[in-house]
Amino acid sequence: MQAIVLRDREGPGGAAYGSFERPQPQRGDVLVRLRAASINRVDVYMRRSGAGITHTLPQIMGVDGAGEVAEIHDPQSPLRLGQRVVIYPALACGHCRYCLAGDQPLCLHVRYTGEHRHGTLAEYVSVPAANVLPIPDGMDFHTAACLPVAYxxxxxxxxxxxxxxxxxxxxxxxxxxxxxxxxxxxxxxxxxxxxxxxxxxxxxxxxxxxxxxxxxxxxxxxxxxxxxxxxxxxxxxxxxxxxxxxxxxxxxxxxxxxxxxxxxxxxxxxxxxxxxxxxxxxxxxxxxSTLGSQDEFRQLLNAVTQAGLQPVIDRVYPLSQAVAALDYLESGEQFGKVVIDIPLAN
Structure with a gap:
């Protein structure tokens, strides 16, 4: 598959577009065929430093993403193949006191896509089924991909x-x-x-x-x-x-x-x-404050749908030009979200 992969921080070519192994889902995971992503300041930070975030290189970048269910490896999941979904990026342990209280961002072992593990600037991403939420009817992939971090x-x-x-x-x-x-x-x-x-x-x-x-x-x-x-x-x-x-x-x-x-x-x-x-x-x-819980994410999705709120999108880049999108975000000139379109392969 094609992805934006961070291999080193020694020069401007440390993050580049190229081929990378398609993820192999584990039991309990869902494989999502991504159709859109959006980039955030943390992506710029990961490319330039990443200090304080436990990760290994090479790593696929990207925290936000939306797409379609390609494989389901959780027999309890209500998701359907081909269903349009958005990624909730905080992967929580589910067992600590904060998870039991429904406050996933405070999880003692929380990990984030694009920070601690492979992210969404790719054709596919594999995440736990609990981190995959249906996109409301009438919401497009670009809109959905703007919501998980910023909104x-x-x-x-x-x-x-x-x-x-x-x-x-x-x-x-x-x-x-x-x-x-x-x-x-x-x-x-x-x-x-x-x-x-x-x-x-x-x-x-x-x-x-x-x-x-x-x-x-x-x-x-x-x-x-x-x-x-x-x-x-x-x-x-x-x-x-x-x-x-x-x-x-x-x-x-x-x-x-x-x-x-x-x-x-x-x-x-x-x-x-x-x-x-x-x-x-x-x-x-x-x-x-950092991110929000899954319940808050569901509230946000419902409120955006009910109000007809449209995220402000400054520019849209194809996945192949996502490095240029990171450069643009780093310049600070944007007004709104920078979205990455991930077309289906021919």
Missing amino acids: LTAWRMLFGKAQLQAGETVVIIGIGGGVAIAALQLARMAGARAIVTSRHVEKLQHAIALGATAGINSQTEDVPRRVLELTDGYGAEVVIDSVGGPGWGASLKMAARGGRIVTCGATAGSQPGADLQRVFIRQLQIFG
Whole structure:
């Protein structure tokens, strides 16, 4: 089969398109013929470093994927051959206290496709049957492939952690990436008011067209002051920050008293100042968040279907050009998801 395989990190050719052995499913697995994938910042991280993630090379890249059931090796699975499915990428042990509570991302032994084992930038992937969910009727492969990482992460941040309510104000730091845009769309779907920030005027304009109440240029404006102006001096009930670094202090300043700040990343740095006095005097709540549970994924699939929400897709590349797609994502120029189309072989 054809795949994007990471063989080394010694040069630009470490990840390349080429032939790789088709996966051999184990008992309890389902073999999926992939039709689409989408790429995420973690794919760029895996290509450049992968530090802290236990894995061996060569490895097929890719966390997100959707396709059709090709083989079923679990006699208890209700799936059917040819059924359209999407991959839930967190492979949990099923036995620890977190799995028994239904919180797979906290599993003591969790592994992810494209990080700890072969991923979805390929014609086939084999995963446990429990990680394969039916795609709702009317949803295409490209849409489904956008949801597992970016949209599920945003779902848990907004509703699982921050408990966002209609009428509240949420500030989304660094609009343009998959999680930030997903947070904007889901917040608007829930009836919340969304303020976004970016250094790029074009991205702010795109966000306003998507329903953002206001866009703040973080390069030319004082973001906390502007947020206070837009909220009559109260600040935002919720702040979504996946950037961290020097801007973390600003996130604390723009949160309302009793506000909730949720982080899922630290692309600008992982050791910002804590400003603990502000945290306890204003009684701020700070949540860390990663992905979401399988139940949350089912809720997301249902909500997207019911609301007719369409993920924002910036560009679509064929599998053969997925390395160029990774380069584009790394440039930071995208607005929305970058999707990989995986055509059926002739």
